[in-house]
Amino acid sequence: MTSQASALKLSSRMQQVSTSMTVAIAQRARVLQQQGRKIINMASGELDFDTPAAICAGAVEAIHAGATRYTNVAGLPALKEAVCRKLLTDNKLTYQPGEVIVGTGAKQLIFNAFLATIDPGDEVLIPAPYWVSYPDMVKIAGGTPVIVPATSNTDFKLTAESLKQHINGNTRWLILNSPGNPSGAVYSREEYQALAKALQQWPQVLILSDEIYEYLCWDREFISFAEAVPELFARTLTLNGVSKSYAMTGWRIGYAAGPQSLIDAMTTLQGQSTSNPSSVSQMAALTALNGDRDFLPQWCEILRHRREGAVARLQRSSCLHIAAPAGAFYLFVDCQKALNRATADGQQLQSDLQLASYLLEHAGVATVPGSAFGLPGHLRLTFSLADQDVFTACENIVSVLETLQ
Ligand SMILES: Cc1ncc(COP(=O)(O)O)c(C=O)c1O
Incomplete structure (x- = not known):
């Protein structure tokens, strides 16, 4: 049996639906990981804790x-x-x-x-x-x-x-x-x-x-x-x-x-x-x-520590503006000052999507561009990963942004 690559006729409804903008970044992150690069994934939408026993x-x-x-x-x-x-x-x-x-x-x-x-x-x-x-x-x-x-x-x-x-x-x-x-x-x-x-x-x-x-x-x-x-x-x-x-x-x-x-x-x-x-x-x-929610205070404490560590590190970059979130486990960072600057290899980063791809390649950090959420000029960084990964990722992002001219 052979598989046919030709496209099936799909319903007109499907013309309304877009594939997630994050898929391309996630795919590229996987390729880099397969090549042996350490990629810190700040693009996920879930807690890194285990379901309580x-x-x-x-x-x-x-x-x-x-x-x-x-x-x-x-x-x-x-x-x-x-x-x-x-x-x-x-x-x-x-x-x-x-x-x-x-x-x-x-x-x-x-x-x-x-x-x-x-x-x-x-x-x-x-x-x-x-x-x-x-x-x-x-x-x-x-x-x-x-x-x-x-x-x-x-x-x-x-x-x-x-x-x-x-x-x-x-x-x-x-x-x-x-x-x-x-x-x-x-x-x-x-x-x-x-x-x-x-x-x-x-x-x-x-x-x-x-x-x-x-x-x-x-x-x-x-x-x-x-x-x-x-x-x-x-x-x-x-x-x-x-x-x-x-x-x-x-x-x-x-x-x-x-x-x-x-x-x-x-x-x-x-x-x-x-x-x-x-x-x-x-x-x-x-x-x-x-059941009771006795695990929650500890989780919240851990997340608070990560959030504060991430904000403190990202604030070192003059390209970013960070408003500390009041809830959930994401930082939604204004990166407009990082756009339209030249990279060390002469590229011009014109959009948050391009910046997210650049950070993936050069800082080894996967993020989600604000365009995916209807507000371009931002990046979403998930801080529900191991403390050290959160802090290293933020430091790497800041270092890469410093190279922009
Ligand atoms: C705002 C918001 N609503 C709903 C959902 C969906 O949650 P569930 O996993 O229960 O389908 C998500 C998941 O990311 C979310 O962020």
Whole structure:
């Protein structure tokens, strides 16, 4: 049998979807590693800690107890109840199990929410910098992503003025993400309330509050959007999961809580696509939500140390401007002063993408260009790797930037 290289005819939908901008850098990093170069990967989106042992033990026990079959589409009743308890205890939000769905990662739930609600012509407001997947998910669902700049002038947060300029009768969703990826920005109660005022005259707009980094919040208090603005509770989809807070990215469990009609529609879609999320992973998530979080203070301490060490080192470069993030585990660094300078071998680095490639080759550090998040002129550096790797990577970046003229 021979494999044919000729391209298949794909659906027109696929013309809307782009491959992640980070793939090229990741591929090049792999090639360099295969050639024996040490590459420090600051481009990943997950914690480097292991899933806590008690959670793994809960999953192993569940396997032996026979939790290996299909579950209810929207998730195990015990897990949905645990989610309701979590939302009540941590966020003062009262949801019934019927208003909760568990999915294969928070990602799948966002996808289901958009597929369930978006028609052609519908617009989704996405403050930039944004998590890379939001715009493509909107496009796949047939909607139009409307990118709303939220620059360092407003601490990478959407303001009511900016919201008013972009919202209109076609707006279906507003996406909010706090703590934010890539910026680490965390919204306050007052900031949410100001946005809520602007949303009040647009009753058709749903709010997706992506709170996946909730437990990784540094210098500011975390508040859930629906807690801050109870008047918008009925049109908010509160999204969270175990991926980031419990170092469980590979287990693929997220959850969402919101209006029953939306949760029902998302459940119908899930029933026709993936059925239920993995039964074993649900049992692991149940152990996580029912257990204590005694590992978190230590994790946060380690991450704080890395963050501070990284910021102190990067600040030595006059080409970079660093705002210390209030949450998550990324530094979103303004690198505009490093652009349009000549390298030692006579190249002109015109974009953050070119700078990221240059740093990969010459500093041995993989980063993600801000363009991938809708805000060019920046680099995202993940600091959830071994302390020494974080510090060495930052020193190497600064050394390479010093050679630019
Ligand atoms: C802001 C944000 N939302 C959602 C997700 C998806 O999380 P999950 O692993 O639960 O699908 C990510 C993952 O990187 C993220 O950064």
